Amino acid sequence: DIQMTQSPSTLSASVGDRVTITCRASQSISGWLAWYQQKPGKAPKLLIYKASSLERGVPSRFSGSGSGTEFTLTISSLQPDDFATYYCQQYSLAWTFGQGTKVEIK
Amino acid sequence: QVQLVESGGGVVQPGRSLRLSCAASGFTFSTYSMHWVRQAPGKGLEWVAVISNDGGIEYYADSAKGRFTISRDNSKNTLFMEVNSLRSEDTAVYFCARETSGALPRYFDYWGQGTLVTVSS
Numbered sequence: 001d002i003q004m005t006q007s008p009s010t011l012s013a014s015v016g017d018r019v020t021i022t023c024r025a026s027q028s029i030s031g032w033l034a035w036y037q038q039k040p041g042k043a044p045k046l047l048i049y050k051a052s053s054l055e056r057g058v059p060s061r062f063s064g065s066g067s068g069t070e071f072t073l074t075i076s077s078l079q080p081d082d083f084a085t086y087y088c089q090q091y092s093l094a095w096t097f098g099q100g101t102k103v104e105i106k
Numbered sequence: 107q108v109q110l111v112e113s114g115g116g117v118v119q120p121g122r123s124l125r126l127s128c129a130a131s132g133f134t135f136s137t138y139s140m141h142w143v144r145q146a147p148g149k150g151l152e153w154v155a156v157i158s159n160d161g162g163i164e165y166y167a168d169s170a171k172g173r174f175t176i177s178r179d180n181s182k183n184t185l186f187m188e189v190n191s192l193r194s195e196d197t198a199v200y201f202c203a204r205e206t207s208g209a210l211p212r213y214f215d216y217w218g219q220g221t222l223v224t225v226s227s
Binding site: 001032034036038042043044045046049055087089091092094095096097098099100 | 141143150151152153156165167168201206211212213214215217218219220
């Protein structure tokens, strides 16, 4: 099984900050990585697929990069609507999620 | 627009069984593989199972093998998950999710709002 590890688990930031979340895979997954945003009591929402492709309708302040085993999600200028939990997901071999990164208000 | 609506959750005693449903609309259900993902209270997302568009292929996470059965009725645009011998650790919100179409490998593009299963005596 492929394990996904996100860091940090919690991130405190202010509106306007640049935020970066890291996701590491236990083995190479090429670029087969997605990022989802989840707000309390809501379904996850797809943000990015294939490591760096922005899902239609997602603001351009979200970006993804990486390949192989190390990936990042960056929010260029944090907005009030962005306070949420973010999950990476590998889909190279079955499907596995990272444990999540909660972005909270500083 | 794509809609996925789960139902069937509730409070269930340990050892009992439960069948969850996911009603799909807004797309051609029979052409998409579908998944179940669960989330224990305050925890992360855990992939549970997938079923191919025609129901011919099923695949389960190790934690779901033996007690979970995924199925679908394409004539009713509905996905199911049957869980037997429920345990306290099965307490979670259960989401259904649509797998993308097109080239492999695929990820999830739409999710339902989830249904809460609480296993408690």
